[in-house]
Amino acid sequence: MRVLVTRTQSASRKTAERLAALGHEPVILPLAQAQHHPDAVLSGMTRPHAALAITSAEALKACPTDSQVLRPHLETPLFAVGAATATAARALGFSNVTSADGDGEALSACIAQAAIDWSKPLLYLAGHPRKASLEQGLVRHGIPAVTVEAYRMQPIDYSSEEIIEQLAGKGIDAVLLYSAETARRFFALPIKTEVVDLFAGAQFFCLSPDIAEKVQEPFSHKVSIAPKPDEDGLFSLL
Template structure:
């Protein structure tokens, strides 16, 4: 199958390799690029907080770029949304990592179960744009937190001729979608060509991601049984 990979280039290499090992043809179409704000991360870390929370490996990459400035915080409790983000935190040197099941809402529930021990707000190292589920969950559970944006995902501009050639020469069979924003961007880019891709499969990390797929393609949506890349690739 020809499979579109919409992840940023920094994350797409591993997905590309995994798809090839599964016998598929990756079609790399990164829709965003990351802009890091390491000074904002350093300032936030210097403030009073009880623990750290990250819902993306991209946030961990920002922390990793701090080098020696991160060392005093590597022993703090870090809540990671899922296994991929937790692995990135482990590779960066964090020693007390609490792994969530894979979604922001579930991570908020995990943190709420520990929040009675907090003596200061949770520090959420966030990106922009982002799903509100994690913060909504913390608010619903009454968990005090501070959110600091440490990176932004900027859309990449593509020429329509390039998009058409990428998607239709020959037609792609599936697209991997890991976030609501990437689902929105892909459907915007692909809109002029979707009638010619009537059978394309939208392989989504979660129901939340699938909400941005046009209604006429809802029959083509598949949702991962567990919200990580293994779950998405199992849909192929």
Template sequence: MRVILTRPAHSNERTARKLTALGHEPLLLPLTEPVHDLDAALRALAQSRGALAVTSAEAIRVLEALGSELTRHLQRPLFAVGRSTADHAAGIGFANAFRSDGDGSELADLIDRQRALLAGLPLTYLAGWPRAEGFEARLQEHGIAVTTVEAYRMRDVNPAEEVLRRLFIEQKTDAVLLYSSYATTRLFGLLALPEFETSLRSMHLYCLSEQIAAAVPPALRPRAIVAAKPTEECLLGLIGKSAPLQF
């Protein structure tokens, strides 16, 4: 299948390799790019002593960019969403990296179960913008103190109209992978013309979560297919297994 990827370039390339290995043809369409705030991350680490939390691999890339300044913090517990993010954290030296296999809410539940690792200190959340609210909201439900620091922001990437026409109109494309509500909203804003909607009605819209599917325009929401769990493995496993679209 020919599959459009809407993640930032670094993540797109990693997912593209996975799709190629599965026999699919990835088509890259990054809609955002990260802007790191290394000073904010460094201040957050210097002004705190307890456990750390991240809900994206981008936050780990921010920490990695700190170089030797990170060394003194590598013994701190770090909680991450997803195997790949936790593995990346371990790969840059974190000795105590813990992961949830679900979304941010599940990570907050894990932290609650491992509350002893907080040692009575506030959790430091190295976050991005924009971000989903589930992680911080669930921490509040558990009564876990958290200091949120925006270590990076996502900046819009504006693809040329001819690129959009080529991907969505001029050639047959089978599916789009949607990883975030923000990128999903951006994509359909860029494609807000009847000719694009006609093409989209012939595609599968694979969504990482129900929240992301809710960002798909109502007219196209029946084309949205949601992963059973919000992991890339589950999302990629949907490709090619969906029932044919009905028109």
């Protein structure tokens, strides 16, 4: 299958490698690029906090690269939204990592179950834009939290001609959508008839129901939702 990957360039490369190993033909069309805010993360980490939370591995790229700066925080409990994000945290050196294997709501429930003294707040290394589910869940569970914007996603614009060139003028069989914002950006592209034709046979594979809701006509009847909200779940649809 020719599979369109719409993640950031670095994330898309990893996904493309997995797709190629499975015998698919990945086509990369990043719809956003991350602008990292390491100073904000460093400032947040220097304040007292009982634990860390991340909903994307992208936040880790804004963490201090100086090992001396990062070392005091590596044993701090870190709660990750899923297995891939947890793996990225461990690779950076964090040793006390828990994966919620779900979404922001599941992550807040996971944090609430932890035996932690919340006299100090949770430090949430967040992105923008983001869903409010984690922050809302923390409020419901009475967990004090400080949100630091670790990165901001900046959209990448394409003309119809650039999209056709990126797709090598050949049809796409499947489109992977990892977030509602990515889906919104995809359907905001200037898609002429020639581009629509390249997606005529495509299925849209979405990480969650809220993403599927963003798929517009004439493709809204060609949507599948991953059984689990992670990349393995998406790949199971291929």
